[in-house]
Amino acid sequence: MVTFEKIKDCIICRKVTDNYDGIARKLDALGRPVVPKEYRQELEWKEGDFIGIYVYKDFLIFRKLNTKCIFCYEERKLIEFEGKYICKKCMNKIINKVQWG
Numbered sequence: 001m002v003t004f005e006k007i008k009d010c011i012i013c014r015k016v017t018d019n020y021d022g023i024a025r026k027l028d029a030l031g032r033p034v035v036p037k038e039y040r041q042e043l044e045w046k047e048g049d050f051i052g053i054y055v056y057k058d059f060l061i062f063r064k065l066n067t068k069c070i071f072c073y074e075e076r077k078l079i080e081f082e083g084k085y086i087c088k089k090c091m092n093k094i095i096n097k098v099q100w101g
C-alpha cells in the first residue's frame with residue numbers, strides 16, 4: 001500500500017502499513033503505483049510522458065522530465081516556445097549573439 005502527496009511539480013510516494021488511515025493505493029502485479037488522477041491533471045501529466053523516479057530516504061519522487069532547457073538542461077527559469085523549453089541564460093546568450101554577432 002502506498003500513498004501520494006503533491007509538492008510543487010513532484011509527486012511523493014511512500015509505503016504505508018495496512019492500518020494507515022489516509023487514502024492508500026495498492027501496487028499492481030508489476031509493482032506499479034497509480035498516481036491519483038487529480039494530481040496528474042494538475043501537473044498535466046499525460047500518457048506517454050517521461051516521468052523521472054528518484055529515491056530519497058523512504059520516498060519515491062516522481063517528476064516529469066521534459067521540462068529542461070534544450071541547450072543546457074537547466075530546469076529553472078524556463079521559457080516555453082513552440083513546445084520546447086529554453087532557460088533565461090541561454091535566451092540571453094542568443095539575444096546577445098543576434099545583437100552583437
Ligand SMILES: [Zn+2]
Pocket residue numbers: 069070071072073074086087088089090091
Ligand atoms: Zn539553457
